[in-house]
Amino acid sequence: MPHVVFSGSDAGRFTGGRTELEVTATTFRRLVRELDERFPGLGERVEVGMAVAIDGVIYQDAYAAPLAEGSEIVLIPKIGGG
């Protein structure tokens, strides 16, 4: 099962402080839905304000980004810029 790490404290208010968990989702879209089912509100929070970094490459707003077992999957705050 893919192992997901939440970067920073943002997700903690939904997960009761958990920063890592195993998921069954295999894409970012399915991850959003799974998180919302397990921790109501977290999926929306992830969708609005977070990006996923898979093996060091940051994907923003990419539902199809694949989550493979053994990959490093980190949810980080979404990045903007000037």
Next chain:
Amino acid sequence: MNYIIPQSELKIVGTRPVRPDGVDKVTGRATFGADMTLAGMIWGKMLRSPHAHARIISIDTSKALALPGVRAVVTAADFPDIASEEAFVGEGPMNFRDLSRNCLARDKVLYEGHAVAAVAAASQSVAEAALELIDVTYEVLPHVIDVEAAMAAGAPILHEDMFTVGIEPKPTKPSNVAKRVAFAKGDAEAGFREADVIVEGRYTTQPVHQAYIEPHACLAQVAADGQAHIYSSTQGQFMVRAYCAKVLGWEIADIRSYPMEIGGGFGGKTLVYLEPVALALARKAGRPVKMVMTREEVFRASGPTSGAVIEVKLGARRDGTIVAAREVLKYQAGAFAGSPIGPGCMCGFAMYDLPNVDVVGYDVVSNRPKVAAYRAPGAPITSFAVESAMDDLARKLKIDPIALREMNGARDGSKTHYGVTHRDIGFLATLEAARSHPHYSAPLKPGQGRGVACGFWFNIGGESSGAVHVNEDGSISVVSGNPDIGGSRASMAMMAAEVLGVPIEHVRPIVGDTASIGFSHLTGGSRVTFATGMAVTQAAERVVDQLKQRAAQIWEIPPEAVEWKDGKAYPAGLNAGAFEPLTLAQIALKAGRTGGPISSEVTLNAQGAGPGFGCHICDVEVDRETGHVKILRYTAVQDVGKAIHPSYVEGQIQGGAAQGIGWALNEEYIYDKDGKMENAGFLDYRVPVASDLPLIEAVMVEVPNPRHPFGVRGVGEVPIVPPMAAVANAIRAATGLRMPDLPISPPKLRAALDAAAGAKAA
């Protein structure tokens, strides 16, 4: 990634052709936001709060409306009172209720300069006279300017419904602290126990404005059926369209947004201030309405970046290995939540491979203008503190500052404290280029000092559209959806020309309005050459496929038997047949007979932006009589991926360094006791001018990003990250004084020198 053309075979990418917008700009023909006019146009002006914090009891506009020449007046009552709704749609999280209330105050004014009402009249003078006739009754409230004062118990509360997010249990009392965020890796406490040497510091930075030369400006027109046109100086025409629609409650399709030539943005034009108000006035007046901010309004009412207080602690072994790092950041957000505290928490230590890190950040509101993005939002502030502390650590360990960074520098496989593992990065290559540059070993005279500092930025991709059209004569039009603030027209044209194999002079790039090209996220985050460039490159590849198909039709052979080389179609081999090559112009001429126009538009959401790193070297000389700091020599080294047009990349690096030097030495907002800004103009808010600076030497290190067809990384954000610490570290070297508070202005440095001399004498 397979580059579509091997790097060694590039003919146009990496060269320095004349910029496509050059003639218009040097001859004054370019049309900026304030240059636009329409028949029947009238003028809009904004009434702004004289108070830093006050409740609006009433607004009486009747006398203003009665003034001859006045066509319309609007207040917040003319806009829908939209609910709190956060979305990530611009250059950061956006709450549309806050955006609306920043455009026109509803219940309270939250800073001096906060817009309260607007007038449209036949002339600017009539509009200004009408503003005088608007009667606003205020209940003045206590205000708070400083970030730590705003966090203190008993501080005046700006928003009664703001409860700090990120604290458990959930607070029961409102606070000016909008959010607490934290990032951790390893065990910082344990790491500090292992340390042989510890350095600590408390640093402060002031809010600084993006100081774009062109003030905010727009022209709005609304037809009787509700169809609207908005011409503005903006970093994103699609952003203007979406934000205006949201704030006004209109449908997006009813607004057509045109990006004018833009006189600088640097992140400050990723929002709307005037545009929804101008549209509302135009609808009411039935006439086109033009609004242009004065410089004073730009300072008082448009976003600077955050000021901050940062505490840093570093622990290292005697051999230079850093074993623990801690940082606490308090960022001003201005009147509404939303400082760049997240990137601030992530960027400071992102350059280093550290085992134990603890970072906590606070997003704090106070009675100042709402902050806006400014190049690498949040990163320069945190890096001023961290890179100053790194310099102190190098001194304490008696290790060369670049060597210390090389020992601890992030490399492929380094895991950051925010969880992401670096991949395909060029930090060590950047440090090596800085260390081996002649500047770093050049001798200094007595009284002079040299500082180095580094910087990091993520860079981003995102949604972009690009179109390539083959015209009837074989010339090429390239259309993109991003305002050109850093040379994107040139880079789009060059990438298209490279793929098509045609001279750059035959490719004309233009920026389309919202009805002329598909959606494109705004110009910011150093994303356009990467993401929009990817769209244009793909569109050009599809055009090449079409050209091959058309040649195949003309020759009556299969498309697979055609190859494209140097702008011409050739038979792919002897079996394909013996045909004279067909030029692009020859194929274009027969487009009507072979299937119609040849063109392609690609829309995509680009992923895989590669982060960038910089290392700056600064030499200074300090005048001990006046405290003036002269920048003697400045070299900025940066990993740029692949420079499409090197001159523009060098310009980005030089511009970022110049802005950072101003941030370091002069720029600050000065408030009086009533919370009113005292230096809202370029005479008193001093940005560096050409005579203040030496030539800034830009050194490009090219470590290609393998996720872009030409290896592009964003380049516009990184160069503003290192300068403040580079300058402060040079001053430290020249004077022996660590100056932790920006700006290091002459009076401040003179006072510190005097105090140090006094202490020595005593």
